[in-house]
Amino acid sequence: MAFEHITEAINEMKEQGTFRKLVPLESAQGNEVTIDGKSLVQLSSNNYLGLANHPRLKQAAIEAVEQYGAGTGSVRTIAGTFEMHEAFERELAEFKHTEASLVFQSGFATNLGVLSALLGPEDVVISDALNHASIIDGIRLTKAARRIYKHVDLEDLEKALKETQDYRTRLVVTDGVFSMDGNIAPLPAIVELAEKYDAAVMVDDAHASGVLGKNGRGTVNHFGLDGRVALQVGTLSKAIGVLGGYVACSQDVRDYLIHKGRPFLFSTSHPPAVVAANREAIRVMKEEEELFDKLWANTEFFKNGLRDLGFDIGHATTPITPVMLGEETLAHTFSDKLKDHGVFAQSIAFPTVERGKARIRTIVTAEHTRDDLERALEAFKTVAEELNVTLHA
Structure with a gap:
């Protein structure tokens, strides 16, 4: 049949434990999201300032x-340029x-x-x-x-x-x-x-x-x-x-x-x-500066927490914090077990990153509460113990 090589590639990914399904969210994007009827702390969204549901x-x-x-x-x-398109582009250039x-x-x-x-x-x-x-x-x-x-x-x-x-x-x-x-x-x-x-x-x-x-x-x-x-x-x-x-x-x-x-x-x-x-987002960013203060406070708290637990987080200095695990199957298994402990943090592996550099990529946002982040840190600690991941604390 046509595309036999595609079927073979899919089967190979499944055998190697690297095949991943899409994960549908059942709620709005926020500090917590609902997946399979369960509320999880969201650590995989790019919604840094919480504007997606503002x-x-x-x-x-x-x-x-x-x-x-x-x-x-x-x-x-x-015929698809409305006045609002050009007005937004002028505002964006000024910004x-x-x-x-x-x-x-x-x-x-x-x-x-x-x-x-x-x-x-x-x-x-x-x-x-x-x-x-x-x-x-x-x-x-x-x-x-x-x-x-x-x-x-x-x-x-x-x-x-x-x-x-x-x-x-x-x-x-x-x-x-x-x-x-x-x-x-x-x-x-x-x-x-x-x-x-x-x-x-x-x-x-x-x-x-x-x-x-x-x-x-x-x-x-x-x-x-x-x-x-x-x-x-x-x-x-x-x-x-x-x-x-x-x-x-x-x-x-x-x-x-x-x-x-x-x-x-x-x-x-x-x-x-x-x-x-989009136009309103630029205005919110200009007017609600407290969002940036919260984002960076959460970033510092979570990074320090992961370091204190002994995780390798590389040289990240932004709200993106990779938890380096190395092997693809370990990263995927770690991510799956985090869900069992109330945290949604997706694994990233080859070909997105080099082989042997698989990780859990976490992103904190301005929407996270201190309780969210403390629960997430406890989940990372528990899963590491369950999977016998060597930490460096």
């Missing part, structure tokens, strides 16, 4: 549906301290559209080895040359910059916060090197938008680098709480992407509810 965002979405309908009926370049911005259907689509449109055979893209899959796929779609530098290795980056002097445009691309390890890119040094060798910088702030910088403006603002980074890419579906991706850039880049960015050109525009909720 009353102001929900009300904005409802009002937009009532006034403008459920959908837009067209792509942006034909990011850039000249302009353009919204795509997702963060993944943004990286595909930006990289494939802006770079040609005369150019080279220089990318961190642990950049997100969407950056990797965006690079694959370009006709540009490509260089991969060792993860956050500034010497290797400088070597790549020296060896690519003959290209028209050299674009250094890095995640602002690396999604699997939770570490922050050394952006000031990257920008200085790029300026030294007349290169441009693109930062993917998927896990920094709404987390780092004043009111969640991102890594560039966090390091005081406003105006020195050519392209800021991010999502509207993590800390922002809704859906979409964006690039904050110059007006010329925005205009060019409207004409050449294929995901933008050939996808129906965001429905009114999404646009209105």
Whole structure:
């Protein structure tokens, strides 16, 4: 039959204990979620600020549906640009301290559209080895040359910059916060090197938008680098709480992407509810600064708790905290047993991360209570004892 190799691959994953089913939630996204009728502490959501179920965002979405309908009926370049789309992009550009911005259907689509449109055979893209899959796929779609530098290795980056002097445009691309390890890119040094060798910088702030910088403006603002980074890419579906991706850039880049960015050109525009909720999210981030205080207090408490128990959490300095376990089957089993003890924390294994570097990736949010986090720490301790995981306390 057709696709026999697919069936074989699925069976192999099942035999190795690496096959995973989707886990449907039966409740709104929050500090606790309902799965199979059971309430669990949620440690796997990107809902950093709790905006996904924020009353102001929900009300904005409802009002937009009532006034403008459920959908837009067209792509942006034909009849699908409502005034609210452009108003939101103006607000987003102001928030990011850039000249302009353009919204795509997702963060993944943004990286595909930006990289494939802006770079040609005369150019080279220089990318961190642990950049997100969407950056990797965006690079694959370009006709540009490509260089991969060792993860956050500034010497290797400088070597790549020296060896690519003959290209028209050299674009250094890095995640602002690396999604699997939770570490922050050394952006000031990257920008200085790029300026030294007349290169441009693109930062993917998927896990920094709404987390780092004043009111969640991102890594560039966090390091005081406003105006020195050519392209800021991010999502509207993590800390922002809704859906979409964006690039904050110059007006010329925005205009060019409207004409050449294929995901933008050939996808129906965001429905009114999404646009209105995104706009309200930016306003909430400006006005409810206590959300950031709570997020970082929870982050510090949970990281310290895991360290005190003896877990290896790598070099994470953001709300993303990987609990390193190594073997794929152990990580999956650990995650399953956490559910039995009231915690939903998903395992991450190959091919998302390298073989032998499987982990439980945890993310705390501003919504978590101290009780939530204490219960989660107790669950991690109990499961480690049940599975005879060696700790280093």
